Amino acid sequence: MQLVFDGHNDVLLRLWKHAAAGIDPLREFGEGTTSGHIDAPRARAGGLGGGLCAIYIPSGDLVLKAPDANGHYLTPMAAPLERAPSLDIALDMAAIALRLDRAGLWRLCRSTADIREAMAAGTFAAVLHIEGCEAIDRDLAALETFHAAGLRSLGPVWSRHNIFGHGVPFAYPMSPDTGPGLTEAGFDLVRACDRLCIAIDLAHITEQGFWDVARTSDKPLIVSHSNAHALTPVARNLTDRQMDAVRESAGVVGLNYATTMLRPDGAENANTPLELMVAxxxxxxxxMGVDCVALGSDYDGATIPAPIGDAAGQQALVDALAADGFSEDDLAKLCRENWLRVLARAWHEAG
Known part of the structure; x- marks a missing residue:
C-alpha cells in the first residue's frame, strides 16, 4: 500500500454542515460514517494518510447549469460574499479542525516533519487551507490570526470574484482565460503569504491570475486540484503553457478526481473509469515530469469515479497507476513525496 498525502479535500465543509444539524463532528470523523468521502476509519482503510483540508464558504446562490444538447454548459458566476458572515463560517470550520486535533483524531500539521510524524503514527495529517479568501480583510489582520491557528495554505479565490481577484466559472468547453487576475489587494495578499510562508494555491483562479501570482511570488507554483485542459477542456483545467510554468518553478499539480474534470465530455457521471484518471x-x-504531479482528490467536494467511491478506495487508483507502468519510486512521488517537497519549499524549511 502506498501512503497518500492528498492536495485537497472538503471534509471540514461536510463536518460543519452536519454539525449545524446536530451531528457531533468528532464522532462523525473518529468513528466513521456512510456520508461523504473521508473519515478516520475510511482514510486508514485506503491509505489516505492526510491532506490539505479546506475552509470553504459555500455560495448559496450557485446552481450548476445543466448541459445542453451538445453537452456544453456555462454556470453563471456565484455572487461575491460578504466578509462578516464568511469570517464566522471560517472560524467555525477552524474550530472543528482544532477540536479534532485536541481530541487526537487527526493532527493539525504546521511542517512537513509534523506530516511525516503523524502519518508514521497512523494519525491523519491535516494541513489547514483556505479556499477563497472571503474571510480575510483588506488589511490582512485575519490572515495573521489564521496563520497563528495553523493556516499553511490558501487559494486567493474560489470560482467567484472577491476583493483579491477573479475566479473561473464552471464551464465546458472553455479556456481558463476568462477575465482579470489579481487586484491590488490580491498582490498584497500574495506578498504577505510569501512573508508568512503560506503556500499559494492557483486551482480556481483565472489564467491571468495564475500569471500574476507567477510573476509576484518566489514560491513554487501550486495547483492543488486541477487536470489537463488538453484532455478535458473545462475552465478549471490547466493549459500546456500553465503546466510548463509549474515545471519551471519546480511546483506541483494535484490530480482532481471530479468526473467533470476527467471525462472528455465534461460530464458529472460517477460511471467514470480509472483509465481516464491515469490518462x-x-x-x-x-x-511536467513525474516530480511535478501529485494527487488532489476533491473528496467531499465533488462527484468522483465509482471505482474509487471514497477514501477507503484510494488504493484502486494507485493500483491502476502501477498497472500502467509507474514504478514504486514514481508512485511514492505521486502519492506523497512531491507534495512534501513542494510544501517544504513553500514553508521555507531547511533542506
Missing part, C-alpha cells in the same frame, strides 16, 4: 496523470507527467 490525465500520464499527460501531466509527460508535460
Amino acid at each position: 490525465h496523470i500520464r499527460y501531466m507527467v509527460e508535460r
Whole structure:
C-alpha cells in the first residue's frame, strides 16, 4: 500500500454542515460514517494518510447549469460574499479542525516533519487551507490570526470574484482565460503569504491570475486540484503553457478526481473509469515530469469515479497507476513525496 498525502479535500465543509444539524463532528470523523468521502476509519482503510483540508464558504446562490444538447454548459458566476458572515463560517470550520486535533483524531500539521510524524503514527495529517479568501480583510489582520491557528495554505479565490481577484466559472468547453487576475489587494495578499510562508494555491483562479501570482511570488507554483485542459477542456483545467510554468518553478499539480474534470465530455457521471484518471496523470507527467504531479482528490467536494467511491478506495487508483507502468519510486512521488517537497519549499524549511 502506498501512503497518500492528498492536495485537497472538503471534509471540514461536510463536518460543519452536519454539525449545524446536530451531528457531533468528532464522532462523525473518529468513528466513521456512510456520508461523504473521508473519515478516520475510511482514510486508514485506503491509505489516505492526510491532506490539505479546506475552509470553504459555500455560495448559496450557485446552481450548476445543466448541459445542453451538445453537452456544453456555462454556470453563471456565484455572487461575491460578504466578509462578516464568511469570517464566522471560517472560524467555525477552524474550530472543528482544532477540536479534532485536541481530541487526537487527526493532527493539525504546521511542517512537513509534523506530516511525516503523524502519518508514521497512523494519525491523519491535516494541513489547514483556505479556499477563497472571503474571510480575510483588506488589511490582512485575519490572515495573521489564521496563520497563528495553523493556516499553511490558501487559494486567493474560489470560482467567484472577491476583493483579491477573479475566479473561473464552471464551464465546458472553455479556456481558463476568462477575465482579470489579481487586484491590488490580491498582490498584497500574495506578498504577505510569501512573508508568512503560506503556500499559494492557483486551482480556481483565472489564467491571468495564475500569471500574476507567477510573476509576484518566489514560491513554487501550486495547483492543488486541477487536470489537463488538453484532455478535458473545462475552465478549471490547466493549459500546456500553465503546466510548463509549474515545471519551471519546480511546483506541483494535484490530480482532481471530479468526473467533470476527467471525462472528455465534461460530464458529472460517477460511471467514470480509472483509465481516464491515469490518462490525465500520464499527460501531466509527460508535460511536467513525474516530480511535478501529485494527487488532489476533491473528496467531499465533488462527484468522483465509482471505482474509487471514497477514501477507503484510494488504493484502486494507485493500483491502476502501477498497472500502467509507474514504478514504486514514481508512485511514492505521486502519492506523497512531491507534495512534501513542494510544501517544504513553500514553508521555507531547511533542506
